[in-house]
Amino acid sequence: MVTCFGCISLWLFLEGLFNPTTNQREPHRGLPDYSHNGTEHSLPAISILFHCQTQFGSELTMAETIAENTAKLQLDAETGEMVSKNELKKRTQKRAKKTAAAVLRNSRQASTPLPTGGQDLTNTPGGKPAKTDEATFDPDAMFKQGFLAEVYKLRQSENVVTRFPPEPNGYLHLGHSKAIAINFGFARHHGGKTVHNAEKEEYYLAIEETIRWLGFTPSEITYASDNFQRMYDLAEELIKKDKAYVCHCNESETKLQRGGEDGLTPRYRCAHAKQDVDTNLKKFRGMRDGEYAPQTAWLRMKQDIENPNPQMWDIAAYRIPKDQHPHLRTGTKWRVYPTYDFAHCLCDSFEGITHSLCTTEFIMSRESYEWLNHLYESRLLVEYQPMQREYGRLKLDGTVLSKRDLRRLVEEKVVRGWDDPRLYTLKGIRRRGIPPAALLAFIYELGVTTALTSINIKRFEQSIRRCLEKDVPRLMLVLDPVRVVIEDAEEQDLDIPFLPRDPKMGSHKIRLTKSVYIDRSDFREVDSKDYFRLAPGKIVGLLHMPYPIKAISFTKDEATGAVTEIQAVFDKDGKKPKTFIQWVPEGSPKAEVRIHAALFKSDQPKSVPGGFMNDINPDSEIIWPNAMIETGFYEVRRRAPWPEAEGEKTRECGPDSIRFQGMRVAYFACDSDSTDDKIVLNRIVALKEDSKSMGWVDFCYENSDSAGVFSVKAFHRSHRSTTVGHSHCILIVLQSCPTGLTSSM
Ligand SMILES: [Zn+2]
Numbered sequence: 001m002v003t004c005f006g007c008i009s010l011w012l013f014l015e016g017l018f019n020p021t022t023n024q025r026e027p028h029r030g031l032p033d034y035s036h037n038g039t040e041h042s043l044p045a046i047s048i049l050f051h052c053q054t055q056f057g058s059e060l061t062m063a064e065t066i067a068e069n070t071a072k073l074q075l076d077a078e079t080g081e082m083v084s085k086n087e088l089k090k091r092t093q094k095r096a097k098k099t100a101a102a103v104l105r106n107s108r109q110a111s112t113p114l115p116t117g118g119q120d121l122t123n124t125p126g127g128k129p130a131k132t133d134e135a136t137f138d139p140d141a142m143f144k145q146g147f148l149a150e151v152y153k154l155r156q157s158e159n160v161v162t163r164f165p166p167e168p169n170g171y172l173h174l175g176h177s178k179a180i181a182i183n184f185g186f187a188r189h190h191g192g193k194t195v196h197n198a199e200k201e202e203y204y205l206a207i208e209e210t211i212r213w214l215g216f217t218p219s220e221i222t223y224a225s226d227n228f229q230r231m232y233d234l235a236e237e238l239i240k241k242d243k244a245y246v247c248h249c250n251e252s253e254t255k256l257q258r259g260g261e262d263g264l265t266p267r268y269r270c271a272h273a274k275q276d277v278d279t280n281l282k283k284f285r286g287m288r289d290g291e292y293a294p295q296t297a298w299l300r301m302k303q304d305i306e307n308p309n310p311q312m313w314d315i316a317a318y319r320i321p322k323d324q325h326p327h328l329r330t331g332t333k334w335r336v337y338p339t340y341d342f343a344h345c346l347c348d349s350f351e352g353i354t355h356s357l358c359t360t361e362f363i364m365s366r367e368s369y370e371w372l373n374h375l376y377e378s379r380l381l382v383e384y385q386p387m388q389r390e391y392g393r394l395k396l397d398g399t400v401l402s403k404r405d406l407r408r409l410v411e412e413k414v415v416r417g418w419d420d421p422r423l424y425t426l427k428g429i430r431r432r433g434i435p436p437a438a439l440l441a442f443i444y445e446l447g448v449t450t451a452l453t454s455i456n457i458k459r460f461e462q463s464i465r466r467c468l469e470k471d472v473p474r475l476m477l478v479l480d481p482v483r484v485v486i487e488d489a490e491e492q493d494l495d496i497p498f499l500p501r502d503p504k505m506g507s508h509k510i511r512l513t514k515s516v517y518i519d520r521s522d523f524r525e526v527d528s529k530d531y532f533r534l535a536p537g538k539i540v541g542l543l544h545m546p547y548p549i550k551a552i553s554f555t556k557d558e559a560t561g562a563v564t565e566i567q568a569v570f571d572k573d574g575k576k577p578k579t580f581i582q583w584v585p586e587g588s589p590k591a592e593v594r595i596h597a598a599l600f601k602s603d604q605p606k607s608v609p610g611g612f613m614n615d616i617n618p619d620s621e622i623i624w625p626n627a628m629i630e631t632g633f634y635e636v637r638r639r640a641p642w643p644e645a646e647g648e649k650t651r652e653c654g655p656d657s658i659r660f661q662g663m664r665v666a667y668f669a670c671d672s673d674s675t676d677d678k679i680v681l682n683r684i685v686a687l688k689e690d691s692k693s694m695g696w697v698d699f700c701y702e703n704s705d706s707a708g709v710f711s712v713k714a715f716h717r718s719h720r721s722t723t724v725g726h727s728h729c730i731l732i733v734l735q736s737c738p739t740g741l742t743s744s745m
Contacts (some may be wrong), residue, residue, distance in 0.1 A: 073543070073580055074202035075664065075687060080530060081579040082543060082664060089574035139444045143189040147448045148182070151389045152190065157354040160192025164211070164218070171403040172210055174424040174439075175394045175459070180442040182357055182391060184216035193219035195351050210282065210426045214436045215647030224347055225329045231338050231346055232288070235299060235317055240279045244317055246283035247272040247300045257305075258313050267305050267313065287320055287336050294320045301342070303371055311368040317342040322590040341365060345372045356386050358452055359393040366390070392451040394443075397603045399424050400459065400612050414616055415599070419672075421682050422599040422620055424457075426654075432596070433656045433669020433684040438467035457598070464685045468659065468667045471643030473498035473505055475632050476543060476582040477662035478622040479593055481517035484534075484566045484583070486549055489514045496544050496632065508632035512545065517628055522581045523566060525554070532579040539571045541580035543663060546570075548577040582663045584628045591633075591679035593624040629662075629679065634658050635672070659684065 073082040076091060083091070142148055162183040164178070187194045196211065196218035198204040211218060239245040249270050252569075259267050275283075284286040287297050299318035307313070316339045326332050338346075345368075348356045356369075366388050373385045400406065401424060409415045409423070418425055421432035429439065442463035446453060492512050498505040518534065527535035534540045539548045547570040554566045599620045605612035641657035648657050655670035662668050666687055671680040697737070 008232075011741075015170055023585065034262055043116045050321065072312070076579070082541075083532075083579050084576070087578055091161065100603070108381060139440070140185075140206065142444055143186055147337055147391060147450060148186055151355060151357070154389070155354055157190075157386050159352075159354070160187050160190040161195060161352050161354050162187045162357060163195045163197055163351065163353050165197060165207070171406060171418075172207055172426045173399075173401045174396055174426070174429060175401060177214065177426060177429075177439050178391075178394045178446075178448075179357075179359070180214055180216065180349065181440055182448060184214075185220075186357065188216070192354070195219060195353070196221045196349070197622045197639070198223055206427070210430075213430065213647050214440060214733070215645065222351060223329060224326060224343055226348055227343075227347055228330060228334055228338075229630070229728075231343060232336075234346060235338070235342070236281065236284065238301070238317070239278060239284055243302050244278055244284075244299055245273050245275055245280045245302055246297055247288065247314075248297050252692070258310065269305055269314065269446055271301075273302065273314070282319070286716070287318065288334075290335050292320060294322045294324065296320070301368070301371075303368065307367075309364055309367050311341070311364045312371065315339070315341055315368060341368055342372075345369045345386070348388075349384045353386040356388040358388065358390055360390040360452070361390070361393065363390045363417050373437075390450065391448050392453055395452055395454045397454060397456050398598055398600055400600075400605060401425075405606075405612060408598065408613070409460045409599075412613070414613075421594070421671075422596050430654075430656050431672055432682050433659055433667075434464055435467055435641075435645060435657075435659065436647045437643060438464040441467055455602070458689060461685045462689065465667070465687070465689075467643065468661065468684065472659045472661055472667065473632075473636050473642060474500075474661045474663050475630055475636060476510075476584055477591070477593070477627060477629045477665055478517050478519045478582060478584050479627045479665065480520040481584070481628045482520045482523060482550075482563055482566065483515050484518055484549070484568050485515045487514075487552075487567060487569050489570065494544055495547075498632070498636075508635050510544065510630050510632065511585045511587075515586045516542070517586075517588070518542070518566075518581055518583045520563070523551070523554075523563060525563065533581055534566070534568075539574050539577050541577035541604065542583045543580045545583070549570050550574070582665070584630050588630055589679060591627045591629045591681050593627040593683070595622045595624070595666070595683045596620060597622075614708045627681075629681075633660070633679065661687070 034440040060196050074085055074088050075081075076083045076088055136146070143152075164180060164183045184194045184249075189418065189429055194216070196204075196208060198208070198221045208221070235244065247254075247270060249580045253270065255261065256265070257268055257270055259265050283292075283297060284299055288297070297320065298316050300314040301317050303312040303314050305313055318336050320336055324332075324335065327334065344356075369388050389567075400409070404552070405417065406423065406425065409420075415422060416541055419431040420428035421428055430436075442460055445463065446455070489512060491514065493509045494512055495507050496510050497503065497507045522533045522535070522540070524531060524535045527538050530539075532540070536551050536554070539550045541548045551566050551568050552573040552589060555564050556562065558566050597620050598617055600612065600615045601617045602608055602615050605615040608615040636642065637658050640659070641653045655672055655673065655674050658670040660668055664687070667684040668681045669684050671682045673680040
């Protein structure tokens with residue numbers, strides 16, 4: 001019995017990667033409140049201008065100070081402002097006090113007990129998880145220790161050969177990236193190679209492209225159909241050894257033989273199992289030659305009907321498929337085709353696969369795989385014996401991944417296509433701009449066990465953010481521009497670093513013009529004490545600008561009530577501004593910005609009454625058609641990929657590799673709808689986690705019962721409180737394994 005201790009330590013480790021501060025970006029509110037009906041609100045501009053002139057002498061020092069300050073600014077994720085380190089510290093302390101008081105209140109009110117046998121993994125010293133040193137993180141760690149290291153110990157081959165895809169079907173999605181990372185990574189770590197089995201997949205060219213995008217190269221591409229004749233010959237061999245027979249039983253007859261509907265009646269073999277070798281051989285050749293209609297005859301392996309494992313109940317080796325479509329590579333040559341169970345094992349042997357790694361859904365199949373292996377030991381069929389081992393699948397909450405469900409979303413035009421950025425197909429992930437390095441880092445951080453890993457998408461987003469934080473340039477982008485006329489501005493060029501803390505990334509110019517644009521959400525008509533951005537009579541810093549500005553008046557559109565222009569002046573004398581906002585100069589290029597959110601409203605869209613189509617989030621795509629971006633974008637576009645990672649650096653990259661941080665807004669990448677003249681951007685991920693939807697998943701375990709059923713519970717809780725909550729509880733039940741195989745999740 002494999003317990004989930006590894007899994008618990010995994011989550012403990014992960015927990016350390018996430019900071020529980022209650023950070024939240026203030027959402028865009030669209031139009032501000034209109035508490036005044038007038039069209040113009042004048043403020044005493046004259047006196048301010050006068051004041052500025054008296055301070056002329058200190059202009060240079062002030063400009064330098066501001067420039068220096070803006071380079072060191074930090075994001076206050078709660079308000080979305082850029083503020084000085086000191087200011088952020090002050091605000092954080094204030095909020096921490098508030099949170100601590102709330103926690104104290106909550107813990108007095110209620111304390112939820114843990115389930116029997118559960119471990120409280122949530123109370124780390126100081127109430128805060130320990131920080132993990134990212135610099136020491138070893139991406140090869142998952143091959144050096146744990147499950148995959150144990151698998152290697154079982155067969156310490158000098159010439160490791162793995163394969164991909166390890167499973168027969170499926171459209172490539174986030175879960176498959178784990179299979180790619182494991183199979184290619186395992187072979188690379190041990191200096192071996194990975195074979196790409198091309199044929200099983202409908203879109204193998206696209207799959208190969210994805211493998212290369214992730215930075216891996218298949219050592220060779222093989223086709224199962226190249227082995228059709230060899231497999232057919234071995235099937236005849238099997239018949240000759242009296243290890244296979246041709247059966248004509250239909251589905252319901254077969255079900256009865258296997259214990260009936262509930263599996264409780266005694267199992268038995270049909271009369272066909274008693275046929276002699278010559279009859280079986282004649283019938284099998286008849287199947288090949290078209291003497292039987294589809295589905296009226298099938299070749300069954302003569303295994304062990306008494307064995308508790310259904311994979312041993314004389315399963316199929318060859319069938320005559322109902323639809324006799326010409327085969328992609330062999331055309332109409334064959335009417336009979338080997339089953340996955342038969343072909344998988346034999347092809348692994350033909351190709352010299354040392355470690356055939358697949359997900360735990362195939363654990364029961366290992367016995368039939370080894371049954372054929374036993375035949376190998378006796379040298380009855382082929383020489384080489386491959387080894388199959390199984391790892392836990394990656395399961396995603398809050399989305400659908402099956403081909404059928406995805407097709408419905410595409411056909412009913414809920415999404416833009418198979419590569420819609422809201423989908424977790426690998427094509428969608430790529431179009432959204434998620435860097436391959438982030439995808440791999442996510443897999444490596446999760447590690448590999450035999451446990452089914454049920455993962456909240458928010459965790460994935462943390463990995464993406466960490467990857468982008470260090471390596472992509474920053475630009476100023478305004479989603480909903482409103483004009484600000486700075487009356488005393490003099491046109492000049494400002495030099496702005498792409499990433500202040502990394503001078504190697506270089507810098508670009510931005511023109512300070514008399515009129516600039518800021519985001520509509522950064523201006524309020526009526527000021528208040530806890531508001532730090534622009535309002536009449538208030539100063540705010542504009543990022544990289546020599547002085548803060550002070551709003552003196554604004555104009556509104558009478559019909560709509562929307563602010564159309566803000567008049568401002570430089571504040572060359574005032575105190576350092578508390579906060580800085582982004583802006584773009586007059587004449588900056590326009591962009592269409594698509595902000596994507598979760599496609600579904602719930603964590604389990606398929607459990608919603610009426611199905612997942614009833615769970616679509618109507619706000620999953622919000623478009624800002626008139627956004628503006630500074631011209632530095634053109635240089636960022638020219639110098640892509642950002643970050644420069646394996647898989648993208650050596651090849652021609654798509655628009656998805658043009659990534660940057662829109663300061664105070666989000667991380668963005670170009671969408672494939674972009675042209676030379678039109679910029680279309682996708683939000684890759686927000687700058688900070690939305691604390692409301694962010695949950696930690698903590699694993700607790702419960703004792704196994706007498707039948708060997710082992711259960712693991714995961715608790716999803718809000719990090720606003722130290723009390724463990726029991727909402728969103730996921731129960732994973734381990735199947736007891738009657739065959740004596742290693743039981744696993
Ligand atoms: Zn039969």
